[in-house]
Amino acid sequence: MITEKTGFGIRACLLAVALTALPGGIGLTLGAAPAAAEAPPERVTNLIHRMRGVLGDVTTLRYDGEARVQMPDGRRIAVSQTKVVAERLEAGGWKILVDGTFGFEWVDPKAAQKNNPVTVRAAWDGLILSALIEKRKVLRKTAPADFDVVRLDMNQADAAATVAWELFADPPFGNLDDAQKIEFEDPETVNGFECDVLWVVPASGKNPPVPFKLFVAQKDGLPRRLEMFRPATVRLPKEKRGEAGIVISYSNVVGTPEASGVSFEVELPAGFTLSADRNLPKEGAKPQAKKPAVNPVPAPAPVADAAPKFPLAPSDDELLRPGSTPPAFKLKDFDGKERTLEEFKGKVVVLDFWGTWCPPCRIAMPAVQKIHEKFADKGVVVLGMNFESNPNADPVKFKKEKGYTYESLAGAQQVSGSYRVSGWPTFYVIGKDGKIVWGSRGLATPPGGTNDQEVVLDYLESNLTQAVEKALK
Numbered sequence: 001m002i003t004e005k006t007g008f009g010i011r012a013c014l015l016a017v018a019l020t021a022l023p024g025g026i027g028l029t030l031g032a033a034p035a036a037a038e039a040p041p042e043r044v045t046n047l048i049h050r051m052r053g054v055l056g057d058v059t060t061l062r063y064d065g066e067a068r069v070q071m072p073d074g075r076r077i078a079v080s081q082t083k084v085v086a087e088r089l090e091a092g093g094w095k096i097l098v099d100g101t102f103g104f105e106w107v108d109p110k111a112a113q114k115n116n117p118v119t120v121r122a123a124w125d126g127l128i129l130s131a132l133i134e135k136r137k138v139l140r141k142t143a144p145a146d147f148d149v150v151r152l153d154m155n156q157a158d159a160a161a162t163v164a165w166e167l168f169a170d171p172p173f174g175n176l177d178d179a180q181k182i183e184f185e186d187p188e189t190v191n192g193f194e195c196d197v198l199w200v201v202p203a204s205g206k207n208p209p210v211p212f213k214l215f216v217a218q219k220d221g222l223p224r225r226l227e228m229f230r231p232a233t234v235r236l237p238k239e240k241r242g243e244a245g246i247v248i249s250y251s252n253v254v255g256t257p258e259a260s261g262v263s264f265e266v267e268l269p270a271g272f273t274l275s276a277d278r279n280l281p282k283e284g285a286k287p288q289a290k291k292p293a294v295n296p297v298p299a300p301a302p303v304a305d306a307a308p309k310f311p312l313a314p315s316d317d318e319l320l321r322p323g324s325t326p327p328a329f330k331l332k333d334f335d336g337k338e339r340t341l342e343e344f345k346g347k348v349v350v351l352d353f354w355g356t357w358c359p360p361c362r363i364a365m366p367a368v369q370k371i372h373e374k375f376a377d378k379g380v381v382v383l384g385m386n387f388e389s390n391p392n393a394d395p396v397k398f399k400k401e402k403g404y405t406y407e408s409l410a411g412a413q414q415v416s417g418s419y420r421v422s423g424w425p426t427f428y429v430i431g432k433d434g435k436i437v438w439g440s441r442g443l444a445t446p447p448g449g450t451n452d453q454e455v456v457l458d459y460l461e462s463n464l465t466q467a468v469e470k471a472l473k
Contacts, residue, residue: 044182047196047216052172054221058255061086065100065162067248072355072389072424073413076104080161082120086168087260089126093147094168095264096124102158122159124150125264127281131157132266136317139268141276143448152445162248167223173214178203185213185238190224191251193217201234209234213244217253225249230357232390279448310446310459312438312466319420319428319439326428326436327418331385331409334396339409341430344381348437348471349430350464353385353412353421356398360443361425363453365404367461372406375468379432384408387416387424427460429467438467 055061062085069078082100089095103117122131129150130141140157144150147168154160166173176182181201188197195215202209208231215225227244268274315322330340341349352368354361372382386395386408399408419428423441431437446459 043184044176044198047198047221048173048176050221051216051223054255055167055172057257059088059257060260061167061253061255062260063164063250063253065164065248065250067161067246069161069246070243071104071422072357072387073416074389075107077107078161078422079103079105079117080120080158082159082162084162084164085260085262085264086164087262087264091126092170093126095126096122096150096154096163096168097262097264098122098154098159098163100162102161118158120157120159121266122154122157123264123266124154128265129153130266131159132269132272133157137272138275139266139272141274141280143277143280144445145448149445152443156442156444164223164226164248164250175202176200180204180209187218188215190215190217190249193219193224195224199238220253220255222253222255223250224253230390232392277447310462312470313440313444313463315436315438316440318422319426319441320436322436322438324436325434326430327415329415331411331414333407333409334399339383339407341434344430345434346379346432348375348380348432348468349428350380350382350468351385351419351426351428351430352382353387353416353419353424353426355387355389355424356393356395357388357390358424364425364443364457364460365402367457367464369404369406370461371464371468374465375472378472380468380472382406385412385415386410387413427464429464429471431471437471438463 062083065080065082065084067078067080071078080100080102082098085097087095098120100120101117102120104115106115118134119132120134122129124144127143128141129144130139131154132139133156140153142153144153151160151163151165154163166175171177176198179200179202181199183199185197185199188195195217198214198216199211200214201211210231211229211234213225213227213229214223215227216222217224226246226248228246229241229244233241320326326341328341330338333339350368350371352361352364354365356362368382368384371380375382384399384404384406388395388410395408395410399405419426421441425442427438427440428436429438440463443456444459445456
């Protein structure tokens, strides 16, 4: 849910960084072959083998996690502080328990606004994910199809940022095996531990690689910090990289061979309501080891005008409420012409807050283009609300090369605050009467579905289609 969703773990596009840009990538299957990598030197190989060997002897891992993510507006830092407990499953994989807070800090204290951190609590027991959505007063229970979907669902609950996902992968930090470049840098001390420092450029895929620094404690061979940088820093010398966009720290790390003794379930608090998927496993069910994949039976061809496969997802409570009047704006399109929201009154308007720097935004754009093509002659206007922090970014060229023909407006950061955009991409559908009909942040997985890219895009297109059709009535 880099983000200002990844999803790679705070909010929709925090996770552009925290879900799709995490080293190793988001759970979304991008389907591109990695670039060829040179064999790592012996010192790197020894460090990786030691880290995996240490973790192999661990049944329970506990630590205090802190994630600090620079928001694209440059004014805020998203801060997640949690206690994390992970316990190995007999069938393979890990149980995860996250408990803490999520909020924002202001870079300029003079511009600071009131910020009340929200409680973050989520648990995965190998079958069921339970997570609190504090602002909606809901305890959400789902049955994710795989560990990647667990990551995305936790991200929707602002609980994914501090989980060491790559450490709990199989093998741990498998993205190091095919990295384009791994270099040792000078050792640094993190929370009192002398650490070896690796500069890593992951394998290339459909999106530019996101380089990162991994700090591994010399004492016990386990990570203590992860720093992630803009893709453009791949070719820059160390002194010109600038600050990391995401910093995740792991302190008070304790690994033991015994079971944790904790319950990997979130109880229903007083005043909360339970929202549970209908496909939850029966009580007493146990996680099973994964079976080899088989070729599925081909699905039947879709029937024209068939009912939507998924119901319309609820509008995000943290965005502008349905029925409210969206803030007016005056922005220039990519040709330099001033456009206002008012001039589109009488039409249905779809807003997509996006940037070329945001992987989930780029992934979502084919679905947005389909909405544009589907409703272009039905009184529907699609506006890409673009924000670029890099002066060298070229969103016009990007859209042209990709064949995206819907209109875009520049400088969307001017109105992102008034539209409550805290995760990128963010979508709004505005009715012909000028009122909000529906809003959503990030790339969500359908109920009981997987995070396969095609499934996620189908779900986004389905939601946008239903919201637009609702606005046209």
